[in-house]
Amino acid sequence: MKIYEPELPPSSKYPLILLGHRVLLSMRGAGRALLIWGEALLYAFLHFRRRRRETGRQMMIAGVKSIGVVSIVAFFTGMILCLQTGLLLLDYGQEVNVGTVVMTTLCREMAPFMTALIIAASVGSSMAAELGTMAVSEEISALHVMSINPVSYLVTPRLLALLFMVPALTVYANSLGVLGGMVVAKTQLDVEYSAYYKNALSNLEHKDMYVGLLKAVVFGQIITIISCYQGIITTNGAIGVGRAARRSVVACFLFVLVIGYFITRVFY
Amino acid sequence: MIILDNIYKAFNGQRVLDGLSLRVNKGETLAIVGPSGTGKSVTLKHMLGLLVPDSGEVLVEGEKMICTTGGQCAHLRDKFGVLFQSGALINWLSVGDNISLPLIEKTKMKDDQIAARVSEVLSMVEMDGAEFKMPAEISGGMKKRAGLARAIVLEPSILLYDEPTSGLDPVLSRKIDRLIKNLSDTLGVTSVVVTHDLVSAFSIADRIVMLHGGKVIEEGTPEEFRQSKNPTVVEFIDAQFNYDK
Ligand SMILES: Nc1ncnc2c1ncn2[C@@H]1O[C@H](COP(=O)(O)OP(=O)(O)OP(=O)(O)O)[C@@H](O)[C@H]1O
Ligand SMILES: [Mg+2]
Secondary structure, three states, rough: OOOOOOOOOOOOOHHHHHHHHHHHHHHHHHHHHHHHHHHHHHHHHHEEEEOOOOOHHHHHHHHHHHHHHHHHHHHHHHHHHHHHHHHHHHHHOOOOHHHHHHHHHHHHHHHHHHHHHHHHHHHHHHHHHHHHHHHHHHHHHHHHHOOOOHHHHHHHHHHHHHHHHHHHHHHHHHHHHHHHHHHHEEEEEEHHHHHHHHHHHOOOOHHHHHHHHHHHHHHHHHHHHHHHHHOOOOOOOHHHHHHHHHHHHHHHHHHHHHHHHHHHHHHO | HHHHHHHHEEEOOOOEEEEEEEOOOOOOOEEEOOOOOOHHHEEEEEOOOOOOOOOEEEOOOOOOOOOOOOOOHHHHOOOEEEEOOOOOOOOOOHHHHHHHHHHHHHHOHHHHHHHHHHHHHHHHOOOOOOOOOOOOHHHHHHHHHHHHHEEEEEEOOEEEEEOOOOOOOOOHHHHHHHHHHHHHHHHEEEEEEEEHHHHHHHHOOEEEEEEEEEEEEEOOOHHHHOOOHHHHHHHHHHHHOOOOO
């Protein structure tokens, strides 16, 4: 990784110049973040054996420790989805089809999206804060000096961890959401478990699953790169660490939303 | 041998280094003293290529230290061992893992050799048996000594110390001084020691330079330094040795 010195904030009284400077800085930031992504992927192949242990630790942090909140959110999302659409379908006497609606919505859109937001808010922000703290307490400089590439040492394990864990959690959230829907279908809409189950599976297409998983993979990469980049460029002590965490969450939400839309747009 | 030639560096318009020139000869111990905030740590970071000068250049063993795009500096950095001001231990690794990190990453040593080397350097800094402590559990002085152990574990040919004795009690400070002196005498390493502690500067340094306002304002052997007529230097020395002035 190259050394990136902090950029001068724009100092001009003309709004247009200020705006231009801002745009330029964000473009440069985006470019650097992409370079870090490329480098992290490269080291994922070159240093895979050496980073296995740390990758495992990160998977534990990212995956296993998020299971609780993902479970609750997924279950209730499934319940809400089922209740809302079920009540509408009830008007047309179509409540047997609620299984399809819940399954398709979760699979195509809601499960990856929800999981990504939870991971961005919990794991992403903590990545930014953790790397930010390392940056301000000279730990990243120490890595540079020991000629240990900070991207290989810090970013690659996190990238690999989320590469596996976001899709895994997405599948899990998906299943749990469908279960939540099943409970509501039975208790509120009087749809039998077996009818719901059959209906949910019968209309599920492979494409829905692939696109959902693709989204999960892409979201995982976005979250790692934004969070790690914000962490690495942190300056200004504790204030800077707080700002890095906030910025990473905001940026992750925006990118997940926008890129999520475009993936849907391309495939459907 | 390290040469800093006419270095200028400003942060956000605030000038920190103002035409600093400095030379560290092979095998010598150079102490850099000066008030807080004059850019001593910044100077060390320039030697390591962690900061890029606005103008001027840094030469290490005759090669330019350029670590930004297009530069190759890993082979130069491998010559350095550095003790950062805050210790800079990786937070989630134990003291032992921190010290073995460079050994694991840069050498092909076996696990038992690594463990032996780690306990050897830990005993050099008087921290025997502290392998399994976490950085968050140990005192500031211990962090510093663990950082020192990590800096020397690969036996570098140049050692940079950023305030090795600040935050340590006087007895331990003298022990660390002796360690630094030993390393330079027995292994012939080139050392640069940034310090506020004139007692240690006088006892370990071959040469002392004083930074003030981003420049070198005094330079000489400890004896010459003590005799200096420069009012800033005199004030600095008096503040530490002559109570009543
Ligand atoms: N990365 C940075 N960004 C902005 N300003 C910086 C940066 N690094 C150092 N400075 C500024 O440079 C000046 C010198 O800092 P430096 O850390 O070199 O001081 P020092 O001589 O080591 O002091 P001390 O003895 O307290 O460690 C300070 O005013 C500091 O605010
Ligand atoms: Mg300093």
